[in-house]
Amino acid sequence: MLRQIARPQQLQRCVLGSRLASTAASGEVAASGSAPPPSTPSSSKSSTGQWSRPLARGVNKAYDEALALIQKDSARKTEELQKRRKALREESEDVKLANAKKLEKLEIESQINVPEVHWNIKHGKADMSKPIYRHLLEKSWRKDGRLDLLMERVHQMYVLPDVLPAMHPTVDLHVIFDRKYWKNHLTGFVDVEPGVFMPPRMTIHAPRVQATVFHPEERLYTLLMVDPDVPDTDNKTFQTYVHLLKTNISLSASSSYLQDINVNGGLLPYEPPHPQKGTPYHRYVTLLLPQVERLNLSPADLPSGRAGFDVREFAAKHKLGYYVEGEGVSMEMVPETYKEKVGKGMGGGIHMWRAVWDEDVSRVYRDILKLPEPTYGFPPKPDRYGNLKIPKYI
Numbered sequence: 247m248l249r250q251i252a253r254p255q256q257l258q259r260c261v262l263g264s265r266l267a268s269t270a271a272s273g274e275v276a277a278s279g280s281a282p283p284p285s286t287p288s289s290s291k292s293s294t295g296q297w298s299r300p301l302a303r304g305v306n307k308a309y310d311e312a313l314a315l316i317q318k319d320s321a322r323k324t325e326e327l328q329k330r331r332k333a334l335r336e337e338s339e340d341v342k343l344a345n346a347k348k349l350e351k352l353e354i355e356s357q358i359n360v361p362e363v364h365w366n367i368k369h370g371k372a373d374m375s376k377p378i379y380r381h382l383l384e385k386s387w388r389k390d391g392r393l394d395l396l397m398e399r400v401h402q403m404y405v406l407p408d409v410l411p412a413m414h415p416t417v418d419l420h421v422i423f424d425r426k427y428w429k430n431h432l433t434g435f436v437d438v439e440p441g442v443f444m445p446p447r448m449t450i451h452a453p454r455v456q457a458t459v460f461h462p463e464e465r466l467y468t469l470l471m472v473d474p475d476v477p478d479t480d481n482k483t484f485q486t487y488v489h490l491l492k493t494n495i496s497l498s499a500s501s502s503y504l505q506d507i508n509v510n511g512g513l514l515p516y517e518p519p520h521p522q523k524g525t526p527y528h529r530y531v532t533l534l535l536p537q538v539e540r541l542n543l544s545p546a547d548l549p550s551g552r553a554g555f556d557v558r559e560f561a562a563k564h565k566l567g568y569y570v571e572g573e574g575v576s577m578e579m580v581p582e583t584y585k586e587k588v589g590k591g592m593g594g595g596i597h598m599w600r601a602v603w604d605e606d607v608s609r610v611y612r613d614i615l616k617l618p619e620p621t622y623g624f625p626p627k628p629d630r631y632g633n634l635k636i637p638k639y640i
Contacts, residue, residue: 297365316359323356350377358382374499375462384460387418396596399441400531405598408474409486409531409557410567417467417497418458419534419595420504423448443527444599447606450614452490452516456504457534457595459497466537467495467594468566469507472557473519475528477622488555489530490516491548493541507534513543514552520610523603524623533557534595535566567594 301309330349334342357363357378364382366372372379387393393415400406406413425432427448435454438444455469471490478485492512497505509516521528541564548555561567611619 295369295371297362313361316361320356320360323352327352327356354378354381374458377462380460380462380499383458387458392418396440400596400598403441403529403598403600405474405529405531405596408529409472410533410561411558413596414593415595416460416536416593417534417595419532419597420456421532421597421599422454422456424451424454427451438597438599440598442599444530444601445606446519446521446601446604446610449530449601450518450606450610452509455507455509455532455534457497457507458504459499462499464496464498466493466540467497468493468533468535468537468541468564469495469509469512470531470533470535470557471516472531472533472555473521473528474531475521475525476553477522477525478554485553486555486557488514488552489519490514490532493537493543495534513545513548517552518610518614519601520607520615521601521603523607523619523621525603527600527602530599530601532595532597535561536594538565 299313303310327349330345330352334345334349354377358381363378367379367382367386372383374380374383396415397413400413421438422435423438423444425434425436425448427450436448438453457467459465469490469492470488473487473489474484476485476487490509490512491514492509495507497507519528519530543564550556608619611617
C-alpha cells in the first residue's frame with residue numbers, strides 16, 4: 247500500500263496551522279509584557295547562499311557555548327599562525343620551506359571545526375585554493391568508501407598487476423558519459439562506477455574526464471585509456487590497445503572541485519572501445535599519471551602504434567607516476583609530496599569499466615574504424631556424417 251509522505255515544509259505548515267487553530271479556539275493571547283520566544287531559522291542555508299546559524303542565540307544554550315568555544319579556539323590558532331608567519335618573514339627560503347608543512351597544519355587545525363567550512367563542502371562551495379578544503383575533501387575521498395571501492399575493483403579484476411605493477415592513487419578520477427546516446431532516450435550524464443559494464447553504443451563518443459587534485463601548484467599529467475584484453479593471435483595471448491593518449495595536461499587545486507580535462511586531440515585521439523566478437527569482457531582502464539618534466543613526443547615515438555602498447559615500458563621510459571624499473575627516478579626530480587611513494591608504485595589516478603561485444607561494435611568497425619570486423623573463438627567442428635543424415639520430417 248502506497249502512502250504519501252509529507253515534505254518537511256508541509257509538516258512545518260501543518261504543525262503551525264494546528265497551533266494557531268488551538269490557540270484561537272482556547273482564546274489564549276500572549277501577555278503584552280512577555281517577551282516573544284526566539285525565532286528559529288528552518289535551515290542553515292540563508293537566502294544569499296551562505297552559512298548562517300541554524301539556531302538563533304538563546305534557543306539552545308549548549309549550542310551557543312559549543313559554537314563560542316569553536317570560534318575562540320579558531321581565533322587563538324589563527325593568531326598563533328599569524329605570529330609564526332610574521333617571524334618567518336626575515337628568514338631564508340630554506341627555513342620557510344622547512345616550516346611550510348607546520349604552518350599548513352596549523353592553518354587546517356584553526357578551521358577544521360568551523361561549521362561554515364563543512365557547510366561549504368556539503369553545498370559544493372569548497373575553495374580548493376585553501377588547505378582546509380583540500381585536506382577535508384581528500385580525507386573524505388580516502389575514508390568514505392569511494393577510493394576503497396575503486397581499489398577493490400581494480401584488484402579483483404586484475405587491472406593491477408596486468409596493466410601496472412602497483413598503484414597508490416593521489417588523484418580522484420571520474421569518467422562521465424552522456425546518456426543521450428542510450429537507446430532509451432534518457433538525458434543527463436552518467437558518472438561511471440568503477441568496474442560496471444558499459445554498452446558500446448554509450449562509449450562511442452569521447453567521455454568527460456574529471457579530476458580532483460590536492461596540490462596547490464601546477465603539475466603536468468599524462469592521460470591514458472587502454473584495453474589490455476585484445477587478442478594477439480600471433481603469440482596466442484593478449485595485448486594492450488591504447489584508445490587515448492594525451493600528455494602535458496596541467497592541473498592544480500583551484501577554486502573548483504572537479505576539473506574537466508580536455509580529451510580532444512593529443513598524441514593519440516580518442517578511439518571508441520570495440521570489444522571483439524568471440525572474446526570475454528574487456529577492461530577499459532583510464533590512467534592519469536604525473537609527469538616529472540614536460541614531454542615532447544610525436545607519433546613516431548610510438549613505433550607499435552595503438553596495438554601492442556606497453557604501459558609499464560612507456561611509464562618507465564618517460565618517468566610517469568615516478569615509477570621506473572630498477573634504479574628509480576632522481577629524488578631531486580620528485581615533488582616532496584610523492585617522495586615516500588617512489589619505489590612503492592604509481593601516483594596519479596585510475597579508473598576502469600568493462601564492456602562486451604554487441605551489434606553496436608559492428609557499427610564502430612564499419613563507420614568509424616573503416617576496418618573489417620574480426621571474429622574470434624573456436625572454429626566449428628566438421629560434421630563428417632552430415633551428408634548421411636536422413637531428414638526427420640519430409
